[in-house]
Amino acid sequence: MGARLEIYGGTDRLGNKEPVEQISLKAGDSLAVVGPTGSGKSELLADIEQLADGDTPSRRTVRLLINDSAPDARVRASSVVATLSQRTNFIMDITVQGFVDMHAASLQKASGAWAGEVVSLANTLCGEPMRENSLLQRLSGGQTRALMIADIALMSDAPAVLIDEVENAGIDKYQALSVLRGHGKITVMATHDPMLMLSSPFRLVMSEGGMRSLLSVSLEEKKCRATLSALDAKLLYARELLRKGGTVQEGYFA
């Protein structure tokens, strides 16, 4: 997919020019958007979602190019930027298979073949496996998120994915990010999770509604990521153990 996302800086909440003037992301890139609550993360995602043209409060301009040209407004509707937030839910009462088939049909993709693939990918993201004949409305929160991400990665034509603070969803979020990137999506993600911040090659720091600085993950930080990842694995292990009714021993966490 030859997609490119370009963000041109505007003004912060106080009306001052944003220090970051331009960000350019290509297929498979990901950008972590970080900053305290109220710093402007969601506003930036909204600017991207509606491809701002100097006409939002931030005066930013966002361009999404597919093979070097802007997508037609008519196909733009729901198919250029995919979004995922904590509020997103399935409303259909149907099996996973039926759901995927219906999505495939709407994208004029051959039905039948996709459900198996989507389900196996989803099952790599979530500890509790689902089946093709599982009912959407019976899926756990984690399974639901996992299915949404697998479906976006494999099925959706949208070249860019926006994720707003989907941290505690009970899925392997690092794996989710790498799945999206691996399928050529441009992923922009507002997050408070340190591991997720370090899992993205680029990190955008927000404050006062403005894009303050753009950082790349340094070598030093890559080392820290490994350390944090080990800690995170322990946390995950403890969680699973305790959830299954087990007990934890001090030695393991030393």
Add this chain to the structure above:
Amino acid sequence: MKAVIVAGPPSSGKTAVVVHMTRQLLAAGERTAAVKFDTQSSAYPDLYRERLGIPALGGMSGYLCPDHYFISNMEEALAWGRSIRVRWLFIETAGLCLRCAPHIEGVPAVTVVDCLGGVQAPAKMGPLLTLADIVLLTKGDLVSQAEREVIAFGVRSVNPAAAQYPVNGLVGTGALGALRAIRALDDVASFEGRKLRHDMPAAICSYCTGERRIGRRFQAGSVEKLYVPEAGGKGANGGSAA
């Protein structure tokens, strides 16, 4: 003046999207007003006055067919807008029975589709949806990307010519794109002599004129009966309209 008809099922988010578009317009210094047509109490224009401080009128159809009431009052609404010298006039109307549509030839026609209505909704909305210039998909924040795409496909299937815009009625994301598209449509000087895009059903039976009692005795005019197959016969599980 730019008059824009905004139609859609009850509670689909019509007011919400108009509020967000109006905020943009007010910020740009463009005077805006709103008219709300409805059957019952929800014809309150207060929402517009309170949230935006803009002039607003409400029209309640009461026992009249709301679509008939709507279309009989179009010129009055437009004249009011002109008299208060606004640049934009949003005319909000609930979609009601879905048998007809309030859209008028040459007048910007916006229809709101609620994503919570489900993936079949576009196929059920009839002329209200098929005759719109611009379709706004609300409440997409609450459903999955896949369902949004399926609904967008459903809309495209019944109205391929319409431009579709997802709008989040709560926070206003997407209202800008919608407004850009509406700006590009024609201004309207007068409704006189213009045509509805779809015919409206006539008042054809006794119930249209206030009858409330049930039974064949009270039914007059053009009355059609449900087809009920004989017990045990083929198709006993479902009738269809005769």
